[in-house]
Amino acid sequence: xxxxxxxxxxxxxxxxxxxxxxxxxxxxxxxxxxxxxxxxxxxxxxxxxxxxxxxxxxxxxxxxxxxxxxxxxxxxxxxxxxxxxxxxxxxxxxxxxxxxxxxxxxxxxxxxxxxxxxxxxxxxxxxxxxxxxxxxxxxxxxxxxxxxxxxxxxxxxxxxxxxxxxxxxxxxxxxxxxxxxxxxxxxxxxxxxxxxxxxxxxxxx
Amino acid sequence: xxxxxxxxxxxxxxxxxxxxxxxxxxxxxxxxxxxxxxxxxxxxxxxxxxxxxxxxxxxxxxxxxxxxxxxxxxxxxxxxxxxxxxxxxxxxxxxxxxxxxxxxxxxxxxxxxxxxxxxxxxxxxxxxxxxxxxxxxxxxxxxxxxxxxxxxxxxxxxxxxxxxxxxxxxxxxxxxxxxxxxxxxxxxxxxxxxxxxxxxxxxxx
Numbered sequence: 001x002x003x004x005x006x007x008x009x010x011x012x013x014x015x016x017x018x019x020x021x022x023x024x025x026x027x028x029x030x031x032x033x034x035x036x037x038x039x040x041x042x043x044x045x046x047x048x049x050x051x052x053x054x055x056x057x058x059x060x061x062x063x064x065x066x067x068x069x070x071x072x073x074x075x076x077x078x079x080x081x082x083x084x085x086x087x088x089x090x091x092x093x094x095x096x097x098x099x100x101x102x103x104x105x106x107x108x109x110x111x112x113x114x115x116x117x118x119x120x121x122x123x124x125x126x127x128x129x130x131x132x133x134x135x136x137x138x139x140x141x142x143x144x145x146x147x148x149x150x151x152x153x154x155x156x157x158x159x160x161x162x163x164x165x166x167x168x169x170x171x172x173x174x175x176x177x178x179x180x181x182x183x184x185x186x187x188x189x190x191x192x193x194x195x196x197x198x199x200x201x202x203x204x205x
Numbered sequence: 206x207x208x209x210x211x212x213x214x215x216x217x218x219x220x221x222x223x224x225x226x227x228x229x230x231x232x233x234x235x236x237x238x239x240x241x242x243x244x245x246x247x248x249x250x251x252x253x254x255x256x257x258x259x260x261x262x263x264x265x266x267x268x269x270x271x272x273x274x275x276x277x278x279x280x281x282x283x284x285x286x287x288x289x290x291x292x293x294x295x296x297x298x299x300x301x302x303x304x305x306x307x308x309x310x311x312x313x314x315x316x317x318x319x320x321x322x323x324x325x326x327x328x329x330x331x332x333x334x335x336x337x338x339x340x341x342x343x344x345x346x347x348x349x350x351x352x353x354x355x356x357x358x359x360x361x362x363x364x365x366x367x368x369x370x371x372x373x374x375x376x377x378x379x380x381x382x383x384x385x386x387x388x389x390x391x392x393x394x395x396x397x398x399x400x401x402x403x404x405x406x407x408x409x410x
Contacts, residue, residue: 028318030235106314108379113233123381156398159376160365163395166379167372171364174313174371176328190368193361197402 013051015041017065020058024103029059030110056115059104063118066104067125069097074132081143082136084199091165091191095184098169102179105169126162133158146198157194164190218256220246222270225263229308234264235315261320264309268323271309272330274302279337286348287341289404296370296396300389303374307384310374331367338363351403362399369395 010018019040023032034055038048052058073093076082098105112119137154140146149157168187172179215223224245228237239260243253257263278298281287303310317324342359345351354362373392377384 028315030315109311109375110233110235110315112379119381122379126380153398156395159391160369160395160398163369163372163376164365167368167376170314171368171372174317174327175331176324186364190361190365193358193365194399 012043012047013061016043016048016051017058017061020055021062021101021103024059024062024107025101029055029103029107034058056118059111059115060118060121062101062104063121066097066101067121069100070094070125070129073097074129076136082139084140084145084195087136087195088188088192091188092184094165095168095187098166098187099181099184102169105166106173108166108170130158130162133161145201146195147200149198157198160194161191164194217248217252218266221248221253221256222263222266226267226306226308229264229267229312230306234260234308234312239263261323264316264320265323265326267306267309268326271302271306272326274305275299275330275334278302279334281341287344289345289350289400292341292400293393293397296393297389299370300373300392303371303392304386304389307374310371311378313371313375335363335367338366350406351400352405354403362403365399366396369399 016037020032020037023036023040032055034048034052035045037058038045041048052061074090077086104111108122112122134154137146137149137157141148141154164187168190169179169184172183172186221242225237225242228241228245237260239253239257240250242263243250246253257266279295282291309316317327339359342351342354342362346353346359369392373395374384374389377388377391
C-alpha cells in the first residue's frame with residue numbers, strides 16, 4: 001500500500017511559495033527577504049536558493065499561481081450561454097483571489113517596476129483579460145441582456161471593471177482599519193453598480 | 206526700489222520640495238534619498254536636514270501641497286448652483302493634481318504603511334472629500350439633474366468616483382507604456398461614464 005502522506009506532502013518549491021505568500025501578505029513583500037522565508041520554514045538559505053535564485057523568482061512563482069487561479073475563474077461554463085450570474089461569480093472569484101494574494105495588488109507598482117519579466121507577463125494577461133471582458137459584454141448586448149453600446153462605452157465599462165477588479169482592495173486599505181475578507185463582497189457590489197444601468201434583462205434574478 | 210528677484214525667489218524649503226517632487230516622480234520615492242535631493246540642489250546634506258529631518262517629513266510637506274491643491278480644486282463656485290460641468294472641471298483638476306504629484310499615488314500603499322501621521326491625514330482628507338462628493342450628488346438629485354438614488358447607490362457611486370480618482374494613473378501605469386499627461390483626460394471620461402446613466406438633465410451641454 002502506498003504511503004498517502006508521501007503522495008500529499010507538498011514539495012519544497014510549493015512550501016517555499018506558501019511561506020513566502022503568508023509573509024508577503026502580512027508584512028509587505030519589500031519587508032520580507034529570502035532569509036526570512038527560509039527561517040520561517042526552518043530551512044537553510046542555501047536550500048532555498050537551490051529552488052529560487054532570489055525573491056523576484058519567488059514573486060514570479062506566486063504570479064504563476066495567480067494566473068492559474070484567474071484562468072480557472074474566468075473560464076466560461078461549457079455548453080451554456082453566460083449570464084450576469086456568470087459575471088457575478090467571476091467577480092466574487094476575482095476578489096477571493098485578490099484577497100488570497102493581497103500583497104501582489106498592494107505592491108503592484110513597485111513589483112512591476114522592479115521586474116520587467118513580471119511586468120510583461122502581467123500586461124499580456126491583463127490585455128487578454130480585458131479583451132475577454134469586452135467579448136462577454138458584447139455577448140450580453142447581442143443576447144438582449146444589456147443595452148447595445150458603442151465601442152468606446154464597452155471599452156470604458158471594461159476599464160472601470162478592471163480598475164475596481166485590481167484596485168478595490170488597495171483603495172479599501174488606503175481608507176484605514178483592518179481589511180477583512182468580507183470587504184471583498186463590496187467589490188462585487190461595485191461591479192454590479194457599474195453594470196446595473198446597462199442591464200435590460202437579468203436572467204440571474 | 207525693492208529688488209523683485211528677492212521677493213520671487215522661492216525659499217529653501219520650497220526649493221527642497223520642488224527638487225524632491227521631480228526626483229520622486231522620476232524614480233519612485235523609495236529610490237530617492239535625502240542625499241540625492243541635496244545633491245540635485247547642490248546643497249549640503251546638513252543644510253537639507255536643517256529644513257527637513259528626514260524623507261518622511263519631505264513627503265508630508267508635499268502632501269500638504271496636494272491637500273492645498275485639492276482644497277482649491279474642490280471649492281464650490283460661490284453664488285451659483287453646481288452643475289455637471291462643475292464636476293467635470295473638478296475631475297479634470299483632480300487628474301492634473303494626480304499627474305503633478307504622481308509619485309504619491311504610485312507609492313500610496315507603501316507611503317501610508319510607513320508613516321502613521323501621513324496615513325491619518327490622508328484618511329481624514331479622504332473621508333471628508335467623500336462626504337462632500339455625496340453631498341454634491343444629493344444636490345444634483347434634489348435639483349432634478351440626476352435620478353433620485355438611495356443611500357447605498359450614492360455611497361457606491363462615490364466609492365467608484367474616488368477609486369477612479371485616486372487610482373486611474375496607477376491602473377494606467379500598470380498597463381505599461383509611457384504614461385502621458387493626456388492620459389488623464391481618459392480619467393475624466395471614466396468619471397462621466399460612472400455618472401452618465403444617472404444623469405437626467407445635463408445643463409452643461
